[in-house]
Amino acid sequence: MARILPSEDLLSRMQRDLKRSISGDRSKIKWSMVIDLAKCAGCHACTVACVAENKLPPGVVYRPVLEEEIGTYPNVRRRFIPRPCLHCQNPPCVKVCPVTATYKNEQGVVVVDYNRCIGCRYCLVACPYAARTSDFGEWYTKGTPGTSENLLGKEKCSEGYENNPAAEYGKKWPRRGKGSPIGNARKCHFCLHRIENGMLPACVTTCIGRATFFGNRNDPESLAAQLISSPRVFVLKPELTTKPAVYYLK
Amino acid sequence: MRYKYFGLLIILAVLGLIVGSFGLAERLLNGLNPTALGSYIPWGLWVAFYLFFLGLSAGAFLVTIMTYVLGMKQFEHIGPLAAFTVLIALLCEVQFILLDLGQFHRALYQFFLSPSFTSLMTWMFVLFNAMLVIYALKTFLLIRGNMIKMADKEKGRLLKNIYKLLVLGQTSYSEQQRANDRRWVGILAKISLPVGLLFYGTNGTFFAILISRPVWNSALTPLLFIVAALLSGGALITFLTYLFRLKDPLNANGFCREEQLCLDLGKIILFLLIVFLALEALQFFVGYQTGTAAIVTSLNLIVGGPYWWAFWIVHVLIGSVIPLLLLLFGSHNPRSVVWACFLIFVTFLAVRFNFVMPDLAVYKLEGLEATFYHPRLRTEYIPSLNEWLVSPWIVSSGLIAFLMGTRFLPVVTDETGGAANE
Amino acid sequence: MNKDCARNRNSDTENGIDRRGFLKCSALLGGAVAAGGGIPFFAALRNYADAMEEKTGAYIHHLPENQIYSACQQCNTNCGIKVKLVDGMVAKIDGNPYSPWAMTPQIPENTHVKDAASVEGSLCPKGQAGIQTLYDPYRIIEVLKRAGKRGENKWQTIPFDQAIKEIVEGGNLFGEGKVDGLKDIVVLRDKAVAKALAEDSALVAEKKMTIEEFKAKHAANLRYLIDPDHPDLGPRNNQFCLLWGRLKNGRAEFIRDFVAKECGSVNYHGHTTVCQGSLYFTGKAMSDQFVEGKFTGGSKFYWQGDTGNAEFAIFVGANPFEANYGPPLRVQKITEGTVDGRMKIAVIDPRCSKTASRAWKWLPVEPINGVGTIAMAMIQWVMDNNRFDAAYLSNANKAAARKDGEPTWSQAPWLVKIGEEGAPGKFLRGSDLGRARDTRTNKEGKGWDFDSFIVKQGSEFVSFDPNDEKNPVEGELFVDMTLDGGIRVKSVLQLIREAANKNPVEKWCDIAGVIKDDLIEVAKEFTSHGKKAVADIHRGVSQDTGGFYNVCAWYTLNCLIGNIGWQGGLCKSTTYNYAGDKPGKPFNMSVQHKNAMKAWGINIIRHTSVYDKTTMFTGYPAKRTWYPFATDIYQEVIPSIGDMYPYHIKALLMYMGSPVYSLPSGHTLINILKDPKKLPLFIASDIVVGETSMYADYIFPDTTYLERWEFPGAHPSVAPKVFPVRQPAAAPITPAVKVFGEDMPMNMEAMILAMAEKLGLPGYGEDALGAGVSVKREEDLYLRMVANVAFGDKPDGSDKVPAADKEEMRIFVEARRHLPKTVFDEKRWRKVVGEELWPHVVYVLNRGGRFQAYASAYKDGQLVNKYDKMVGLYFEKLATTRHSMTGKPYLPHATYLEGPTDCMGNLIQDRKKGFDMSLITYKYITQTKSRTSGDYWLSAVYPENYVEISAFDSGRLELKNNDMVRIVSATNPDGVWDLGNGVVKPIIGRIKVLEGIRPGVVAFSLGHGHWAQGAMPFEIDGKAISADPRKARGFHANAAMRVDPVLKNTTLCDVVGGSAVFYQSSVKLIKA
């Protein structure tokens, strides 16, 4: 009669799955994400967590959450659809890149090499899911008062969350100024810098609805792999045969 | 060659350079930040200009083909001018594209370090350079004979040396050398035919392969592009020929040579215009027949969207119907032909606009506009001051080069451009 | 990239083959070819190189030395956070995996911090954006003194010490005449004198002593009193008033006890009633126990559902997906529960909230009177269909409950005497049946008479003692009869049933605007899961003029299935004892104030005192409402100051609150705050120039939640026993100051310590906590409190946490390397708690608090930390107390009170006057009141709020999406905020048309339409400060909410539970 309590949070389970995969044969890894729309609370935590984790400037977003209202009063439903890069296994964005700055890495993650990208934005146009945005060198603190005015002031704040770029792709990027990634195409990279350190993507850990799952779809033990075989599974715009590695559950 | 408006045009160009340099400076200092471009409309004014110059070069290309491949004698006299025009147009195109790149310095080497041949842009890069080389050579071969002459006629130190330099110090030019050059011109022309067609086709294919872009994503697009380019360019060339016409000697029906040319070109323009309109009609017909939601919305956006006027009034009425009538019923009056051409190429920006905008103006996912707010994440786009400032700089740079060339180089000569009189 | 190649090529030649460089370069070329469809060998190389690149390790967030665990306070859920630091600055914030807020279940407490370093739990978007609250460009870093008139928003920066001096000593501070300083207000310091005055003033109030006698007896000390003719108003010290918004443990001991226990003022008031007041004060009434002859000792608390274990939950006016306490804590439990098949939820809300969008049923209830009526209908249906837990309800005392293994027992079967007009009065007692009282002695050895309570069993009337543990007594549930003695009696449940039967279910549903069948389905479901069903209620229930009775009705409904204390039922919060006032505890903090006088007298909001039992009684109605059953009545403090009733407040200290912005019709406060005659001295502690602090005379910069200490406590839905710790994670951005000879960051604690030092109050400085135990710095209190928690709640110390091992001690110090000595000094901290306790304290700090394991919080289907006492369903106190405005007694049990009413109980009917829409408000997940306007990441997601109306009304009113409309009401016909400084801000917002909202309702979300914090330009030291338009976006419609027509300067109010009223205003939308 007393309910059996969960022995661990699914986050722990997924992190174990992840560690198992990276400590094994990496060439066998194919990273996948599963988003359960029935569990998504439309909280936008993933959007903001991603912006914070990757210190994204204004106008650059990797994982917006679409909201829609379905039905008519009083039979109304609301649906929330988070949209990271879907890491298409047949990625239109990669085909069009003239300098192979964006490509699908060994684990099926579509990455952008900021040092190679010439900023032609062809991939932005090519992505059917608008998953790419370009860094036009904006600042969140633009237009706020300076330190001189007896307040904390812009300079200190930029230092706090804008001047020092995040370690995307596990690399140290130059202080935010004129160099890359300004002028580049930017997109979700499955938080490779975290995966490398045995951590789940930021949007996964922060998900208050436990609606976002991550793992190696080639590992049948992994929660992600098991969810992909759910009857509720679907992908966005299947007709385009982009073969997303991000699956959704109805 | 001396011709009227020269001074005026020079002044215009110089003004353009001065004004434009502010824009250019800002662009070079602050990257793409001063532009109004965004992530959902990543290409704007500069790409439209690129396509415009693409057309111009295509027109000139057309003439060179008619002259040196189809051997239509009446055009030989503007042959060198056409070749030279292609060159200038290409140089303007590349400037627009380079400045549109977020990290353009990388373009200078990255294409060699890590080209991807699955990308149409890479092929554009290759074909572009091919065209550049071909037309540079062609122009050179066409004018070097006269340049050598000018080199020793010329009094002014500076010019003399420039000519000397350009002809690589050569002082004499034998008949048989001339024949040689002519042969090479012929060969280059023949090569340039497929290369050119591929180049202009590629620019269309560039858009055509985008599966997520309903209207563009069609085999018709490349063809449409070629015809469009030739049409707009041809029209522009016709206009320019008229502009730079020398009054004498008048022929039987009181036309000077250029006016005669315009009439001949007019026939070709008419043909191209009809083909283009047919293709466009086909595009709409097929589009609506498929009934695919995405395509229909985009097409509806063209004919009924906020920019309906750009399509109906600018493109259909001013840019197509009127020219069509003028070309049909005024075919023997240079003025009406030139007017038709003028209307065609000035309204062509609208065609380009209509081609690029609708597909970009639909958010790719429903509700995307309400997920994360920033001006650069919207589908409204109005070119920024910077974009408007940079454009005249490039155009003027092209204009200057063109004027200087036509003024001091023998690209326009009274005798049939270096053609041997066998 | 080609540069790398160049470099690496060189390095090749210089120091042999640089493998990575080589790979990288070949990768480029190879990659190119590969992408070109060619040579796989190169492709392989490239991928290998990419793998290498990803390992270059610029990412250092996952190292324990770069992490400090603390507690979020972007909203009041106070989730556990992991603050990640890089180069001494906060680089990222994530969920604390040790905290049950962030994970269900959280990781085991004994996980080494090394191993926890790469694990993180969830946070809501506000929590993620906290870094921008810390680094808000508009944060103030110097003490600001007003340079112009109040509210003019012109400031000068002045030295901290000067500010303290001016405030304490007073004088002509603003060139507007003399202002009393604190030293002129806090005049009574002598404990003995205070005690004597207090006792005799009570006698005067009870009419056991005359004013003359009093004056004669205390002639020498009358000067200490506010008004010798009304000694029960207390000493002049009471004219120093503290008002706070968000105040938690630890900091409470600092600022509240400074005023209450050291300055001896009874005026220390929180914001509870703007928040969910009636939830707390119904809980207080229901938890009153029968002690030594009276009902007392109820605690200010409330229940929530055990989210993770309920099989069915009804969320009434509660929105766990967007607000509540709070998303990270509750959403996972609901989504996993509903999708994985454990639970079902129903939502009763006029909006299709995000919670409702996931519900099995959504009842779009009518705001004005819906929640109360639905409760009545459900109670009626449950009773008529005998779907209540009769066995539980018939238990009349503790023994009976224990016999059934029930944690609690109720008063359902108790008999109540009915008065002439059928009004229920006192309980039926043994003495009424001529039974003898028995005399008992209490702990202090004082004697008291026990007069038994009575239940009916068949023909028997059984006497019982509610607290009796030996003799179980049960009683009949529905009794209505007249005793031989002629006394009419009814059982408590009978009274409730009659209230619920006032209308047939159809009628109740009509009023509530819901479909009868829906309601019945919900009621059926609710009664189909034994004790694993729960009605979870929040602001939508409590913030009505009938809030107290709404809450009472919904809790009564829960009681009908006896779910209190059961797994999946109603749950209460439990925290470790930090005050140390228990045997065996290392530090008893209460001794700090042993030498200070005890505060006494009537407080400015007249809470917990009964009008007709004071010398202020002059017949009915009183000048303003008195509140015998609620405290912390936020909306009453400043208006009472305005009316100087019952007396004049001379100095107001406001901490972390913004009543002008947050209160319904908060605009009424502006004219009062602006007027130095009504309020001579106004001091605020804030992190920016806020919507309310902009009217202050002085603003002291504070440190934000990421730079400071606090102990947030827990929420009712947290089943495990916990003690989260907020501790300095970021280096303070405020400058250092010197107090008691110690260097410390300028913040609230420094401000209080400095005032105390200047006033020479006994509880601070050397030996304040006993010989050699001083209170000179914040950690002198905080670390000792943490030590008390580390020690645990067993006198023998067997509940103590383990000691941190060497590695953990190292990490602890390493992780704080960026903190200046003014905040962290290992030796100093160690000394405060002592060598022996230090490693245990570190163990707790390393985990951001102490958290019982999830599994240990449940046993045999019950909660381990449960409420296990009597549940009051009938409140004798209310039946015997008179309402200060009407002179009538209060209703004593769950019932339906039609609203909205003014403070005299008269119905307000603005709808009839053409105000055809009901205004409601809610919280959007990305926004809080005044703490997110600088979080630009959040404004990117939700830049402005909307005037949300139904498709039906959009047709009726011809309003389309994005039309701009002005919101006007009977008491704000212009629909404006008049800021009193020449600026008038219209209440104009953008229309959003929705299907998911009840027709006739207009909703807006909280947190936009700011006019301070940088939303409008202001001035410091003559320099204009530019405004940030992003902070001003959207609108704030609180000023359109109804003002009380009798009191005129405050919002409508629940006169019992004290709630400020948010959901019963009628408005009109006018196209702007």
Ligand SMILES: Nc1nc2c(c(=O)[nH]1)N[C@H]1C(S)=C(S)[C@@H](COP(=O)(O)OP(=O)(O)OC[C@H]3O[C@@H](n4cnc5c(=O)[nH]c(N)nc54)[C@H](O)[C@@H]3O)O[C@H]1N2
């Ligand atoms: N329309 C509408 N209004 C509402 C609500 C609603 O749902 N809709 N909700 C109501 C609820 S539930 C509540 S609890 C109240 C809350 O209302 P209040 O208790 O008044 O709290 P806030 O409005 O958040 O005011 C916080 C103030 O403290 C300042 N502050 C922030 N951080 C710190 C700090 O670290 N130290 C100090 N010293 N100051 C700080 C802020 O700048 C701001 O001035 O609002 C109520 N108002």
Ligand SMILES: Nc1nc2c(c(=O)[nH]1)N[C@H]1C(S)=C(S)[C@@H](COP(=O)(O)OP(=O)(O)OC[C@H]3O[C@@H](n4cnc5c(=O)[nH]c(N)nc54)[C@H](O)[C@@H]3O)O[C@H]1N2
């Ligand atoms: N995002 C966010 N979360 C917060 C806070 C915040 O500021 N922002 N503040 C925290 C605080 S202090 C508190 S007190 C809690 C409050 O937590 P909640 O009370 O759960 O949240 P609210 O949004 O205030 O109101 C709850 C719901 O009541 C509904 N409602 C409005 N009028 C009526 C009505 O007449 N009848 C019924 N049945 N429902 C009605 C609203 O639509 C809303 O969905 O939230 C906490 N969490």
Ligand code: SF4
């Ligand atoms: S979603 Fe877009 S960006 Fe991501 S892989 Fe697919 S096409 Fe490329």
Ligand code: SF4
């Ligand atoms: S923008 Fe960068 S990544 Fe995208 S296609 Fe151009 S070069 Fe490749």
Ligand code: SF4
């Ligand atoms: S995986 Fe990382 S980068 Fe991608 S959306 Fe999630 S947080 Fe952003």
Ligand code: SF4
């Ligand atoms: S964090 Fe999770 S629940 Fe929230 S929006 Fe993203 S996916 Fe949905």
Ligand code: SF4
């Ligand atoms: S709910 Fe969000 S804002 Fe509130 S405390 Fe938790 S994380 Fe912070």
Ligand SMILES: [Mo]
């Ligand atoms: Mo609240």
